[in-house]
Amino acid sequence: MDLYEHQAKELFARHGITVPPGRVAATAQEARLIATELKAPVVIKAQVKTGGRGKAGGVRLAPGPAAAENEARRILGMDIKGHTSHTVLVEKATGGFEEYYAAFLVDRANRTLLAMVSSEGGMDIEEVAATKPHALARIPIDALTGVDLDTARLLAASAGLPEDVHDAAAATLVRLWEVMVEEDALLVEVNPLACTSDRRVLALDGKVSLDDNASFRHDHAAFADGADDGGLEARARAKHLNYVKLEGQVGVIGNGAGLVMSTLDVVAYAGERFGGVRPANFLDIGGGASAQVMADGLEIILSDPDVRAVLVNVFGGITACDAVANGIVAALQTFGEEGPRCPIVVRLDGNNAELGHRILSDAGHPMVRVVTTMDGAAELVAELAAA
Ligand code: GDP
């Protein structure tokens, strides 16, 4: 999950990194109020999850509350590279500073963690790397030893930061590393990392990407976008299902993102011959297709009123097809006497496929049809959805 600048700065502040005082506003009036409270010139900053806001006119200085209101009105709703700015950050402006760059990230190509520090901040780091490579220190960080003050001083020196800021910069770098490790981030970036004339170091911008696989260890839920409307996708998320609602009529369940993607394709292709029937969703139930996961998946898909038929397409691997078939039979029982409200086509292949087929035919559920090929299954489910 990528964070907004104001959220990144909230994490920075929690770890003792200095950030300018300020708050986020959703209306121009609110921006004016915050500027009044801060009793100082402010910067109004578009909150969008993309860079280059400055160049796009999404970062503006305002000498006082009235200007703050005007700038906020201009920036709210602004489109920056396809992202709409629904809120602005109103922050006390920092005057007269040098701009550096600091980041820690996962360097997948080299299978390591990487520190990138530069004395040339403010501009795109790609540009610095291309035009002034000597001003960019790229130093691998050992995950076990991490970044202590000595390492951080070395980073500051290698990046060519002035000597009289090494101590302050190093202290900030250690804290930034703490954010990386303690918050389970994949990327923490500060550009510009500002150094004022009285040699204070503060984060004027912030970019943080959190590792969603570690979300259970954290209390980061408040950072998630408020797009949750209690709809199907939110319900699916609550059941830990990887579900995306689409516009069509065929519910699709499969195991593995690649298999589900290709199932969507064959369903859409087959659907062309049945009046343009299309997939209604993406749902990947992952490896362990247990009865409970199958029941949860079917329940979500069948609550979509557009769905007229369902295709279950599973390739048996570690979880063999007989276990999946038993899962389907058990899931069907959760629908009680009347059964699911529309037909379910099942295609099982891979480990123990024949045993899986036998389990389903022995169960003899009137709403379930077994087809052995993917194309055949897509054809039948499209036909049933069109009927
Ligand atoms: P980005 O363009 O999306 O990376 O947004 P930034 O937050 O980095 O802002 C862009 C530029 O605006 C920075 O490089 C700074 O030069 C400038 N800027 C940001 N905050 C302040 C501030 O408080 N005072 C002043 N004078 N300039 C600022």
Ligand code: MN
């Ligand atoms: Mn920036």
